Amino acid sequence: MNTHLETKALFAGYNPADNHGAVKPPMHPASTFVFPSAAVGAAHMETSYGVEGAETPPEGGFIYSRLGNPTLSVAETRLAAWDESDAxxxxxxxxxxxxxxxxxxxxxxxxxxxxxxxxxxxxxxVDDILPSMGVSVKSMEHLDDLASVTEADGLPGMIYLETPANPTLQVHSIKTAADWAKRNSSKDHRIIVAVDNTFLGPIIQRPLELGADLNVYSATKYIGGHSDLIAGAVSGEALAMAKVFEYRTFFGGMADPYTSWMLSRSMETLQVRVDRQISSARLILDHIQEAPGTPVFGINKIYSAWAEDLEGSGDVRSAEIAKEQQANGGAMFAMELPGGRPAAFAFLDALNHIQLAVSLGSTESLAEHPASMTHAGVSVEEKLKHGITEGLVRISIGLEHPEDLIADIDQALQAACKVYEETLECV
Ligand SMILES: Cc1ncc(COP(=O)(O)O)c(C=O)c1O
Incomplete structure (x- = not known):
């Protein structure tokens, strides 16, 4: 029988026999590591810097924590196990x-x-830094635009997407990008497809299985999962990852040992956390919609990445994409309340259990106002193009009892309703 992913990931990267039988990995804050001999030290360093003819010491080992650290290694092996990636x-x-x-x-x-x-x-x-370094950047409205690319457009080195996208959960077809990149790559020009998979984590959506080369994460969110660390990750195909490791060594942005240790611990509960967050989110989405796509309580519009909600709202193409690439729609959603900012603020200020804070994917539920918080720096035109209106609130569902969350949302909607009750019956 094949061992399930969550069983494999629980033990990945650590053998208790290496640490006196300790069932959990220790934390290694050491900045540097003692070489057993000068020859081994020289071989390590030469391998690490890619010196021609260098021989990798067979016994492995570490050099210096910017180049690699045992606690970081455990966390990375675990994420590679979850993603079933090369590294x-x-x-x-x-x-x-x-x-x-x-x-x-x-x-x-x-x-x-x-x-x-x-x-x-x-x-x-993408807008300001890459172009100043001579990288040409092209924004596409839809990935379907790839179908009309001509020779005059040239070829990208990378296609980058975020799906579902923040904050209105727009979905994009990973397979469309990956298939096009494969068809247009050659021996001399490889096109990498990188997907920011922060919103659905390694469990609900698996871009590498759909042909993407790299997953990118804000690990601050579901992977860390407790609002008590900040981290990020890239995971994927070996050759692309080799470049990422090379640049990380010289830019020096690796996670520190304490954060790595916390990440290893967090990944042990990833499946159970996400399972509970998803089932609660579904109950709440059902509660605030009479049927998928038909909001109640006077809510104007509900944004969800669940296929049934997308179908209910008439977005058949997005529903198809969601079915193809997501196990479900995850634990994030957004609601547009009539009454603009005053109604949105009344809703957020009335919440008792759900915390008023940016970020997502944590044990506690979080709510925020994208137009004035996460997307405050985005131009009004861009905001409106992506549905980020003044009445929009974004919610990330945590591990509280779903009935408590439903009661909290109901009473906050009542508070918001006071702002617009003269024009709408909202109960
Ligand atoms: C989708 C997405 N990608 C990347 C990031 C950046 O991650 P961090 O805040 O860990 O640097 C965030 C942060 O909110 C995010 O939501």
Missing amino acids: AAFFARGMAAISTMLFALTGPDKPLWYVGPLYGGTQHI
């Missing part, structure tokens, strides 16, 4: 992971093509 790299932040990956794999001869919306930090790198 995984943890970083100090999601933005360190994204920037290092972009710098490693794009360049003046390797343009970046992306489909928006993107996380604000990524958008800034």
